[in-house]
Amino acid sequence: MVNLKLSEDKINQIKEICKSFNNEKGELINVLHKTQTMYGYLPAEVQEVIARELNVSTAHVYGVVTFYSFFTMIPKGEFPISICMGTACYVRGAEKVLDEFKRELKIAVGETSKDGKFSLSCLRCVGACGLAPVVLVGEKVYGRVSPDGVKDIIAEYKQ
Amino acid sequence: MAKFKMHLLVCGGTGCHASLSQTIGDNLKEILVEKGLDHEVQVIMTGCFGFCEKGPIVKVMPDNTFYTEVKPADAREIIEEHIIKGRKVNRLLYQDPENKEHVSDSKHMGFYKKQIRIALRNCGFIDPENIDEYIARDGYEALGKVLTEMDAQQTIDIIKKSGLRGRGGGGFPTGLKWEITSKSQADQKYVVCNADEGDPGAFMDRSILEGDPHSVIEAMAICGYSIGGTKGLVYIRAEYPLAITRLKIAIAQAREYGLLGTDILGSGFDFDIELRYGAGAFVCGEETALIHSMEGMRGEPTFKPPFPSVSGYLGKPTNVNNVETFASIPVIINKGADWFSSIGSEKSKGTKVFALAGKINNVGLIEVPMGITLREIIYEIGGGIKDGKKFKAVQTGGPSGGCLTEHHLDTPIDYDNLIAAGSMMGSGGMIVMDEDDCMVSVAKFYLDFTVEESCGKCTPCRIGNKRLYEILETITQGKGTMEDLQKLKNLSYVIKDASLCGLGQTSPNPVLSTLDNFWDEYVEHVTVKKCRSSQCKALMQYIIEAEQCVGCTACARNCPVNAISGERKLAHYINQDICIKCGACMEKCKFNAISIK
Numbered sequence: 001m002v003n004l005k006l007s008e009d010k011i012n013q014i015k016e017i018c019k020s021f022n023n024e025k026g027e028l029i030n031v032l033h034k035t036q037t038m039y040g041y042l043p044a045e046v047q048e049v050i051a052r053e054l055n056v057s058t059a060h061v062y063g064v065v066t067f068y069s070f071f072t073m074i075p076k077g078e079f080p081i082s083i084c085m086g087t088a089c090y091v092r093g094a095e096k097v098l099d100e101f102k103r104e105l106k107i108a109v110g111e112t113s114k115d116g117k118f119s120l121s122c123l124r125c126v127g128a129c130g131l132a133p134v135v136l137v138g139e140k141v142y143g144r145v146s147p148d149g150v151k152d153i154i155a156e157y158k159q
Numbered sequence: 160m161a162k163f164k165m166h167l168l169v170c171g172g173t174g175c176h177a178s179l180s181q182t183i184g185d186n187l188k189e190i191l192v193e194k195g196l197d198h199e200v201q202v203i204m205t206g207c208f209g210f211c212e213k214g215p216i217v218k219v220m221p222d223n224t225f226y227t228e229v230k231p232a233d234a235r236e237i238i239e240e241h242i243i244k245g246r247k248v249n250r251l252l253y254q255d256p257e258n259k260e261h262v263s264d265s266k267h268m269g270f271y272k273k274q275i276r277i278a279l280r281n282c283g284f285i286d287p288e289n290i291d292e293y294i295a296r297d298g299y300e301a302l303g304k305v306l307t308e309m310d311a312q313q314t315i316d317i318i319k320k321s322g323l324r325g326r327g328g329g330g331f332p333t334g335l336k337w338e339i340t341s342k343s344q345a346d347q348k349y350v351v352c353n354a355d356e357g358d359p360g361a362f363m364d365r366s367i368l369e370g371d372p373h374s375v376i377e378a379m380a381i382c383g384y385s386i387g388g389t390k391g392l393v394y395i396r397a398e399y400p401l402a403i404t405r406l407k408i409a410i411a412q413a414r415e416y417g418l419l420g421t422d423i424l425g426s427g428f429d430f431d432i433e434l435r436y437g438a439g440a441f442v443c444g445e446e447t448a449l450i451h452s453m454e455g456m457r458g459e460p461t462f463k464p465p466f467p468s469v470s471g472y473l474g475k476p477t478n479v480n481n482v483e484t485f486a487s488i489p490v491i492i493n494k495g496a497d498w499f500s501s502i503g504s505e506k507s508k509g510t511k512v513f514a515l516a517g518k519i520n521n522v523g524l525i526e527v528p529m530g531i532t533l534r535e536i537i538y539e540i541g542g543g544i545k546d547g548k549k550f551k552a553v554q555t556g557g558p559s560g561g562c563l564t565e566h567h568l569d570t571p572i573d574y575d576n577l578i579a580a581g582s583m584m585g586s587g588g589m590i591v592m593d594e595d596d597c598m599v600s601v602a603k604f605y606l607d608f609t610v611e612e613s614c615g616k617c618t619p620c621r622i623g624n625k626r627l628y629e630i631l632e633t634i635t636q637g638k639g640t641m642e643d644l645q646k647l648k649n650l651s652y653v654i655k656d657a658s659l660c661g662l663g664q665t666s667p668n669p670v671l672s673t674l675d676n677f678w679d680e681y682v683e684h685v686t687v688k689k690c691r692s693s694q695c696k697a698l699m700q701y702i703i704e705a706e707q708c709v710g711c712t713a714c715a716r717n718c719p720v721n722a723i724s725g726e727r728k729l730a731h732y733i734n735q736d737i738c739i740k741c742g743a744c745m746e747k748c749k750f751n752a753i754s755i756k
Binding site (some may be wrong): 024025026028029032060062064067068069070071085086087088090091092123126127129130131132134142143 | 172173176177211212214302356357358359360361362365366397398400401406435436437439440441452453454455457458473490516517518522523557588590594601605608611614682695708734
């Protein structure tokens, strides 16, 4: 585990979030959502603070964080790239698109590029099956992506 | 309030949104202002029209003109030609694929002809962010009727009589569920809307929440009144930001109008709704897992009984229904149980929304009466298979469902027939596959999903599915044996029998149904080591036909691993030991000299 020290500010922000949910342990998932939106990811230190505030074990928080695919303990890139691997996208060639991204960015799924610019992940169906295969960069949706188009998408964010 | 003579409905569903429909709407508005028409013509961003293949869609009312594949730059022409001069813009009209004629009214398009829209009745008609538009289409009338004219049991009786069954996949009779919850004694009961649409390839719940959020709110209040609960919770995927925003707006508006909150419509009935966010776990579609997730825990299912109707959220009786089920409720109350049960088949009443996707011409969201055949859906509504290829299978029910073949094309679709055919209704994903899809790979694809999504509680599901996946992997690599096929079958039955929840009990379905329907294909993979769809890389070879090759070197230059050798102007050769089967050479060859063997 990376040894990183949370600043007093950050700790207070997290405490504020917990407080806004009345430090209720049943609100853990909402607290995690809010914290991840603010902090970008949920490293162990952050989980420890949340566990203390909601009066649950760190193991419980860790168990929840690792159970759900939406939560991440690794910081995402500045431009998180997600490839839809829903069935509709799969049968229209999402796997080839994914392979091309891996090759171009030289990272595997779940990793972040060295310069911190891009991270790669797969997700299940964004509900735009009419545009399959679909790629998301941040919240921007790219439809009918072909392996040939991958370079252009990356280039848009490279400068 | 301004009176508008014409309306321009612009699809604001996720698919069209991604194709810049918001910009189209903005452009239309801007040009209307420029022409001084903004007091006569109104632009409305609506929910999904369903015809995602031809999006973005702009519909002109009242003449029902349906423009397809509109681009932001087309806004001016639509206004200058259609709105001002009254001439339709032909090039943006839908073209009938058979007779090539332009069709301007969606009623006459093959895609819409056979559809009956109940759950989707308002999607594409109203502005989902404006409660007045929902009310104008009889919105909240059912709630008013229930609160002022009926008691709880009468309401439940209507739902029971209508024959409505849960649209989330299980198909449990909705009225019965309400009745059980209403009979449970407790100081608080909960109404939960399951909007954790985790089935890859299904997007109807999202479209309803984005296009008609009030119908779900109204139905949840009706449900609360019937079961004796005052609290509603919507469990929604965090991956659906647009649906969340629209739902929040709708809840705030309903509160403002006194349709949520205390003493609704002066009836003394209190009801309010809160949102709970999912965090990406397929198993949370299962009721008990969903409830645990709402309580802030890992979404692991628990043994039933007790059913949530007796002991659910925080130990209180909880009625869980899916978005689509709720969206059908207000219409049933308004139009009556008999009207609803007159649609559909004997045991499955009403309509079902399907997300039609995959290798089909008209991808989109459709709502059809139960009992319609697959043939009607695929060939009449779906417009047939893409690129004129041959139909191979249709997968229904997502990772819990199975693959149906051309033998099933004329089976009327309802809950029971689909189960009898080895698949299931599920939430309504319908993925069409053509001759290029390898069924072993498809089964592997679904197992990959299940392995990742299994919560890990039951050993047969956690470990068994992983083993299934590995066996399938071996087969696609050309190392499988006939014995492996038997193992697949045996293991599948063990997993089905020994898992606690719906996920494990159905996860081997894609394997079993493909084994049943595509046995030959499996045998080919293990005996002659051949994949007839050329999808399994290990089983294919790229070959250069010497007669066709002119020696242009394009393939050799594009090969990422330098597996191709040959002199300029002479036939080239692929070294199979080096080739990684990426297919780059075949794509670059202009002389069709490269083929897959």
